Amino acid sequence: SYELTQPPSVSVSPGQTARITCSGDALPKRYAYWYQQKSGQAPVLLIYEDSERPSGIPERFSGSTSGTMATLTISGAQVDDEADYYCYSTDSGTTPAFGGGTKLTVL
Amino acid sequence: QITLKESGPMLVKPTQTLTLTCTFSGFSLSTSAVGVAWIRQPPGKALEWLALIYGSDDKRYSSGLRSRLSITKNTSKNHVVLTMTNMDPVDTGTYYCAHWVPQQQLDYWGQGTLITVSS
Numbered sequence: 001s002y003e004l005t006q007p008p009s010v011s012v013s014p015g016q017t018a019r020i021t022c023s024g025d026a027l028p029k030r031y032a033y034w035y036q037q038k039s040g041q042a043p044v045l046l047i048y049e050d051s052e053r054p055s056g057i058p059e060r061f062s063g064s065t066s067g068t069m070a071t072l073t074i075s076g077a078q079v080d081d082e083a084d085y086y087c088y089s090t091d092s093g094t095t096p097a098f099g100g101g102t103k104l105t106v107l
Numbered sequence: 108q109i110t111l112k113e114s115g116p117m118l119v120k121p122t123q124t125l126t127l128t129c130t131f132s133g134f135s136l137s138t139s140a141v142g143v144a145w146i147r148q149p150p151g152k153a154l155e156w157l158a159l160i161y162g163s164d165d166k167r168y169s170s171g172l173r174s175r176l177s178i179t180k181n182t183s184k185n186h187v188v189l190t191m192t193n194m195d196p197v198d199t200g201t202y203y204c205a206h207w208v209p210q211q212q213l214d215y216w217g218q219g220t221l222i223t224v225s226s
Contacts, residue, residue, distance in 0.1 A: 001170060033212055035154075042203055042216040043154065049210065086154055088212065095169045096212075098146075098154040 002026060002091040004099035011105040018074040020102045022087030025068055032070035033088040034063055036081075037101075043086065047072060077106045109133035111143070111204050111217035118223050119194050125222060129187040129204030136182050139163035142207035143187040145178065148219075149200040159207055160187060196224045 004024040012018045022032060032050050035043035045054055047063035050070065060075045070089075074081055087099040115127040129143055136143060144159040158178040159167045168176050177190045187204060202222055206215040 035213075037154075042219050043213075044216070045211060045214050048212060048214070054211065054214065088154075090212075095167075095171070096156045096159075098156065101153045 002089070002094040002097040004087050004089060004097050006085075006087060006099040006102045008100070009103045009105065011107070012077050014079055014106055015076055018077045018081070018104055018106070020072045020074075020085050020087075020104065022070045022072075022089075022099050023068050024070075024087075024089055024091075024097075024099075026091035027065055027068050027070055027089060030089050030091055032063065032065055034061075034070075034072045035086045035088060035098075036083045037086065038083045046085075074104070077104070079106050082106050109206050109215040111206060111215060113202060113204050113217045113220040115202070115220055115222065117221065118225065120226050121195055121224060123194050125189075125191040125194050125198070127189045127191075127202055127204075127220065127222075129189070129217060131185050131187070131204075131206065134206060136160075136162045136180055136185070136187070139165065140209060143180070144205050144207045144213055145187075145189045146203045146205060146213070146216075147198075147200045148203070149197070152200070157191075157202075158189060161207075194224045198222070199224045 034047040037043040051063040084101045090096040111131040142161040145157040160178045201219040203219045205213040
């Protein structure tokens, strides 16, 4: 099965830039997607097709990829950005996969 | 406005079959360019993709759970039903349904429903 690997946790101070990584063998040829999940809530799509933002998502959220790694960047992180973040991708012939999730702490 | 809502029993016993319904509005599940997926999340753990049904009625299943899952749709009622057989306590978690499109994938999610498997 297809696996995506994320760091369990990332911590930044308010106003700093947070970077959350996601590694997967198929990422050079498959898109990465990013979801934000606040405590007790359903996930929300933040980034699709590596770097596109849905309408309503603040510009401080951005996505990029390089080789087998996708990165979610939160510029000027806010306390309200504290959440779990999941990457997601697909690979031909395999079950779509979520990463293990990264808990972002902003304090 | 696209909305989805999951419904089902809060509690199921081990070995029983779970039946979940996703009731949606704001789109029609009638073309291959639209689908509804199911995703679950054990307490404190990561999201897990389960199944997807396209408007064309094509279906995809998690390779690890394929033998236990069935997904169907009722286009006229705007329902998608997921059944999972032989439930086990490890299947306890929140089950979500989500709207799927090729470009944005899982772009709208339901609120989720917590399913507990216990005798």
